[in-house]
Amino acid sequence: MKRKHLLGLADVSATEITQILDTAEAMREVLSRPIKKTPALRGKSVCTLFFEPSTRTRASFEMAAKTLSADTSSLTVATSSVSKGETLKDTLLTMAAMGAGCFVIRHPSSGACELAASFSQKFGYDFHIVNAGDGCHEHPTQGLLDLLTIRQHKGEIAGLKVTMIGDLLHSRVARSNVHGLLKMGADLTLCGPQTLLPPEFGLLDLKMTHDCDEAIEGADVVMTLRLQNERMNGVFLPSVREFAALYGINARRLKRAKSDAILMHPGPINRGVEISDDVADGGQSVILNQVTNGVAVRMAVLYGLLGGEEN
Amino acid sequence: MSEPKKLMEAADIARALKRVAHEIIERNRGLDNVVLVGIRTRGVPLSARIASHFEAIENQTVPLGALDIALHRDDFHLRAAPPQKTAIPCDISGKVVILVDDVLFTGRTIRAALDALNDFGRPASVQLAVLVDRGHRELPIRADFVGKNAPTSHEEKVSVRLQEIDGEDEVLILTADERG
Numbered sequence: 001m002k003r004k005h006l007l008g009l010a011d012v013s014a015t016e017i018t019q020i021l022d023t024a025e026a027m028r029e030v031l032s033r034p035i036k037k038t039p040a041l042r043g044k045s046v047c048t049l050f051f052e053p054s055t056r057t058r059a060s061f062e063m064a065a066k067t068l069s070a071d072t073s074s075l076t077v078a079t080s081s082v083s084k085g086e087t088l089k090d091t092l093l094t095m096a097a098m099g100a101g102c103f104v105i106r107h108p109s110s111g112a113c114e115l116a117a118s119f120s121q122k123f124g125y126d127f128h129i130v131n132a133g134d135g136c137h138e139h140p141t142q143g144l145l146d147l148l149t150i151r152q153h154k155g156e157i158a159g160l161k162v163t164m165i166g167d168l169l170h171s172r173v174a175r176s177n178v179h180g181l182l183k184m185g186a187d188l189t190l191c192g193p194q195t196l197l198p199p200e201f202g203l204l205d206l207k208m209t210h211d212c213d214e215a216i217e218g219a220d221v222v223m224t225l226r227l228q229n230e231r232m233n234g235v236f237l238p239s240v241r242e243f244a245a246l247y248g249i250n251a252r253r254l255k256r257a258k259s260d261a262i263l264m265h266p267g268p269i270n271r272g273v274e275i276s277d278d279v280a281d282g283g284q285s286v287i288l289n290q291v292t293n294g295v296a297v298r299m300a301v302l303y304g305l306l307g308g309e310e311n
Numbered sequence: 312m313s314e315p316k317k318l319m320e321a322a323d324i325a326r327a328l329k330r331v332a333h334e335i336i337e338r339n340r341g342l343d344n345v346v347l348v349g350i351r352t353r354g355v356p357l358s359a360r361i362a363s364h365f366e367a368i369e370n371q372t373v374p375l376g377a378l379d380i381a382l383h384r385d386d387f388h389l390r391a392a393p394p395q396k397t398a399i400p401c402d403i404s405g406k407v408v409i410l411v412d413d414v415l416f417t418g419r420t421i422r423a424a425l426d427a428l429n430d431f432g433r434p435a436s437v438q439l440a441v442l443v444d445r446g447h448r449e450l451p452i453r454a455d456f457v458g459k460n461a462p463t464s465h466e467e468k469v470s471v472r473l474q475e476i477d478g479e480d481e482v483l484i485l486t487a488d489e490r491g
Contacts, residue, residue: 001391019393026379026394035430038382068382303382307391 001304005117005129008138009179017183021148023300024293030067031296041070044306047100048074049091050132051082051107056267056291057132057142061104064298070306073100088112089119096125102306103129110135110172128305136170136231142266143176145297147184149290150221153262158185163215163257165247166225166274169196170232173266174225178204191215192247195236212247219257223264224249224274240273250276254284262286315489318461318469321480324442327458328357331440332364334456339407342369344435346403348376350412350424351395356475357442358411374400378410383423397427404432409456413471415441418452443482445469 001016009017030038046065048058058074065072075091077083082091092103105113113131120127133139150157162181168174168190178201181188188206190197191214202208209215216222227243237243254263263275263284271277279285319327339345342365349358355377362375381394410424421439428437440456445463459482463469466487474480 023393026381026396029396029398030382033430037430039426040382040384040387303391303394307387308389 001307003305004120005113005131006140006301006305007113007117007129007131009140009143009176009183010138012140012179012183014183014185017144017147017180020144020297020300020304021151023303024144024148024296027064027067027299027303028293028296030299031292036067037069038067039069040303041065041068041306044070044102045100046070046072046102046104046302047095048072048104048132049095049106050074051077051088051105051112052133054106054132056294057106057139058104060291060294061130061132061141061298061302063295064302067295068299068302070102070302073098088116092116092119092127093123093125096123096127101127102302103127104132105129105134106132107134110137130301130305133172135172136175137172138176138179139172139266140176141294141298141301142173143180144301145290145294146173146177146223146264146266147180148293148297149264149286150186150262152289152293153286154220157181160186160220161189161218161258162186162221162223163189163191163219164223164225165191165212165215165249167196167227168192168201168225169198169236170228171225177223178206182206186221189215189219193237193243213253213256216249216253216256219261221262221264222249222254222257226266226268227270227273244273248272248274248276249279251278251282254279264290266290315470315486316484317481318443318484319459319482324458324480324482327442328360329364331456331458332361332368335361335409335438335440336365336369338438338455342371342373344405344407346374346376346401346406346408346434348378348399348403348408348410348428350410350420351377351379353413353471353473353476354378354411356473357413358409359475361409361411361440376400378424378427380420380423380427383427385419385423399431402432403428403434405435406432408434408437409440410437411440413442413473414469415439415444415452415454415457416447416469418448418450421452422450442471443469 062072112134117129190208265287347358349355376399379395379397381392438455441454442458444457444460468485470483472481
């Protein structure tokens with residue numbers, strides 16, 4: 001990989017995405033071995049810097065780094081000096097001074113990772129930045145793991161009918177997926193209530209609708225998004241119950257998709273809101289495959305960023 | 312610019328592999344405990360060809376695996392080779408693993424392969440079969456079965472081309488200029 005940072009999928013080409021997915025396939029094989037450890041990143045130090053809560057993304061990055069033999073350290077806001085007011089810049093430089101060569105950052109502000117990347121090489125330390133979710137901007141490794149999951153189940157991504165449903169306004173997962181899926185040639189439909197479906201998406205080559213049944217009709221892939229209550233500072237919905245009734249995926253609604261359609265959710269799930277129990281745990285759900293693929297994709301990303309350039 | 316020197320023709324390759332297959336059988340007094348593992352990329356079709364010689368000679372099928380060594384290389388900081396899938400078909404503990412590669416040069420690939428194999432079990436022994444041994448070892452590694460010994464200068468490149476990957480069978484020696 002000829003890049004230093006992974007800040008979003010907006011500037012990653014289809015060719016590069018395919019390379020990362022191919023590498024991730026090889027990494028998935030490593031994860032299926034009896035001894036899940038390879039020495040590729042021996043001596044490299046990866047620091048996860050999470051300014052927001054996370055279960056799967058952080059655990060996934062740490063497992064990815066450890067499987068490749070990198071050393072990991074993790075900082076969380078509540079237990080670090082960030083709670084004393086230390087800035088992102090000083091936190092980064094402090095950890096870099098201890099030898100961290102790669103930062104995996106999650107931050108509530110959109111653009112935080114770009115800012116972090118701008119500090120590399122400026123203060124005597126050289127480091128890589130991987131965006132693990134910045135505000136409502138991007139979550140590129142989630143986008144990549146979703147692409148890997150779709151490719152694994154459907155083969156070619158180009159031409160597939162993919163429907164993304166829910167809180168598109170606040171979703172960084174949606175933004176990374178929109179970039180990734182369009183680059184790979186998917187036929188994309190976005191669906192959500194008017195308040196959560198920003199009209200700017202209409203500038204892209206995709207369809208938008210407020211009618212969930214219509215959006216799901218004939219889909220190969222149904223991707224639901226989490227209702228991001230923590231980012232809703234205003235009144236976006238009359239009630240969660242109404243959202244669940246109009247946009248929640250249940251068995252009846254899923255029948256409108258193709259019979260072999262897969263159902264995805266980036267997690268964490270609000271069970272009974274975006275997705276009902278029976279379909280979340282049902283045969284079409286690939287939610288846990290997404291989680292496994294997450295480790296493989298993050299291994300591929302770390303391997304690509306931290307390795308030397310190909311000659 | 313002169314034509315690249317041809318070290319082996321298709322027939323030479325076929326004869327060498329057949330002899331190597333015979334030698335492996337002889338050394339191990341049969342094939343009962345043998346597992347063939349080709350090193351990606353060109354070791355894989357070579358190992359498959361040796362396996363088909365085994366079938367012809369002994370009427371016996373041996374487990375056939377493919378090993379990718381990208382994650383075990385020692386030059387990751389210079390060049391991150393894209394990893395491919397490894398497929399080891401059985402538990403290799405207690406088995407005689409025959410590693411197969413196209414060219415033995417510095418020995419670094421084999422060092423990485425030995426390391427990678429470790430993750431799949433503890434073989435009774437590991438033997439190495441190569442189509443060409445071109446010398447210039449940088450590690451204390453030698454081949455047990457060699458198709459052809461070819462003295463080369465360090466600057467030359469030995470290019471093994473195989474039907475399955477390159478569309479034809481031949482081994483060329485390229486000079487520094489010809490490598491581009």
